Amino acid sequence: MPSWTEVQVRSGTEDDLTALTEIYNHYVRETPITFDTATFTPGQRRPWLRSYPEDGPHRLRVAQDVPSGRVLGYATSSPLRPKPAYSTSVEVTVYCADGAAGRGVGTLLYEALFKALEGEDVHRAYAGIVQGVTPAEGGGTSASERLHQRFGFRHIGTYGEVGRKFGRYWDVAWYEKKL
Structure with missing residues (x-):
């Protein structure tokens, strides 16, 4: 595995589109972590990339290995639901490049994302974590749960068998963080 000497976390740009699409498509093809079932082109x-401005409650943060320029992952805060009363709540997520999980990239991304949200009119953050995911399927659910718990998320409930992918049903545990 490569080692990174310096990781920069910054806002995502159009120049990141191909790398971000490749990262996401890995999870679409190989894991139940996202419930998308078809890959995307850049x-x-x-439109997804352009939905994240430089300011406001909906942000995109990208982690990049400075010496190599490789994008190591990204984190987002997105609208929880489309109705206006939900505007002070966001859904957050982190995706790491293949081979970058378990190396602190997710922690760096969430640190930057939550710092960017300070001062915004955001009251709660939510994260959905697919249950029963093995390390071979994307790093293991417990690693994601530990990451979220480190950032103050608490489990608030589980949707049973809410999504079907790879010929089976998956539960999604929901976590909440006060902002």
Whole structure:
């Protein structure tokens, strides 16, 4: 595995689109971590990228290995639901590049994301974590649960068999953090 000497966390840009699409497509193809079932082209992901401005409650943070320029992962805060009364709540997520999980990248991304949200009109953050995921399927659910708990998230409930992918049903545990 490569070692990184310096990781920069910054806002995502159009230049990141291909790398971000590749990271996400890995999870679409190989894991139940996302319930998307078809991969995307960078062009299809462009509206997603453009939905994250430099300020406001909906942000995209990218971790990049400075010497190599490799994008190591990304974190987002997105609208929880489309209705106006939900506007002070966000859903957050982290995706690490293949081979970058378990190396502190997710921690760096969440630190930057939550710092960026300070002072914004955001009251709660939510995260959904697919249950029963093995390390071979994307790093193991317990690693994601530990990451979220380190950042003050608490388990608030589980949707049973809410998604079907790879020929089976998956539960999603929901976590909440006061901001």
